[in-house]
Amino acid sequence: MGEHAEGRSDLELLEVEMGVLWQRDHRGRLHGAEELVLAVADDGVTAAVARTVPDDLAGDLLDRVARSTPSPPGRPPNVLKECQALLDQAMRGSSTVVGGPSYLASPSVRFGPGMPVLRSDRPGDVRRVRGLRPGNWQPGEWEELVGGGAGAPWAMIVDGGEVVSICHTPRRTAAGAEAGTWTAPSYRGRGYAAATTAVWTDLLSPHCPYLFYSTSADNRSSQRVAERLGLRRIGWLWKLTRAPGSDSSPGRGGRV
Missing domain, CATH: 3.40.630.30 (Gcn5-related N-acetyltransferase (GNAT))
Structure with missing residues (x-):
């Protein structure tokens, strides 16, 4: 496991970034539109789940992520597809997945623009x-x-x-x-x-x-x-969001 930035691994840096981007409650559950956020670095995978997801399903999702392995840059890990299927079944609707690379922008960098900033x-x-x-x-x-x-x-x-x-x-x-x-x-x-x-x-x-x-x-x-x-790429963030108009409450047949 490579270490950078004052001894933090890339996965630990992604966890810091997740804490910057998303508010969480005392259990570490997400506030906001995303039902699941997955961080993938070369040295591991971690995730956070929305507070609207039932507890036993949230536990199942996090366990699956903990047992998963990183995917190549730009490719959603297989565990994300598994989590999406479970969430769509339990939450009675479809969800969308978007992702993108994350970079460490510190320490300060230099670039000449040709005009004042x-x-x-x-x-x-x-x-x-x-x-x-x-x-x-x-x-x-x-x-x-x-x-x-x-x-x-x-x-x-x-x-x-x-x-x-x-x-x-x-x-x-x-x-x-x-x-x-x-x-x-x-x-x-x-x-x-x-x-x-x-x-x-x-x-x-x-x-x-x-x-x-x-x-x-x-x-x-x-x-x-x-x-x-x-800038040094530290990994990818993948976000699973409930489609507009989908029911955000678990169905009677879901994992509740």
């Missing part, structure tokens, strides 16, 4: 972007972000009086933080996302033990950002 720790930069809200941000959300609330710290690139690329902090705990990136469609492919992500890591590295960057399997542009920055 604005930072949330500089008052002048904050004043500059306050009135430049992109259309995909709600006014209240934008004001909170630039004001240092939810989503901060952040790094942005401005061109032509518009914010064209952002890396912010959608999730953060005492254990770590997750990068959230966006670049205007007409500016993609220029390295702007990599540039803002590099500055984001510089902002957070002194204050946060672990920084993570994750994306979906079909988002090649986002994966290229990780490649440009030289």
Whole structure:
């Protein structure tokens, strides 16, 4: 088992990232839309189950995961299919599976964008972007972000009086933080996302033990950002989510 990042294995780092991305109750059960989250590293597999799943079924699922072996990168492990079948039967509906790679984004990295990157720790930069809200941000959300609330710290690139690329902090705990990136469609492919992500890591590295960057399997542009920055892939996260309109309660014939 290889060890990295202050002696933590890749699987342990994925467990930290899961704790950043998902709230859990005192039993370790998930709050949110996902019924099952599976983390797959070269050195093992682990999972978390939603609090809505009956206890005996949750125990069965976790036992199956504990006995499973890692799958090759990008391929859902066989145990995920087993868990999906059990959940669909018990919860009376269909579910969808999505997955993607996860990367360790700390310590801080460097990348030259060819143009300045604005930072949330500089008052002048904050004043500059306050009135430049992109259309995909709600006014209240934008004001909170630039004001240092939810989503901060952040790094942005401005061109032509518009914010064209952002890396912010959608999730953060005492254990770590997750990068959230966006670049205007007409500016993609220029390295702007990599540039803002590099500055984001510089902002957070002194204050946060672990920084993570994750994306979906079909988002090649986002994966290229990780490649440009030289981020180390620590594994894959697979999420099983109940389809809209499906009954979220266990059926009478289910495992309750």
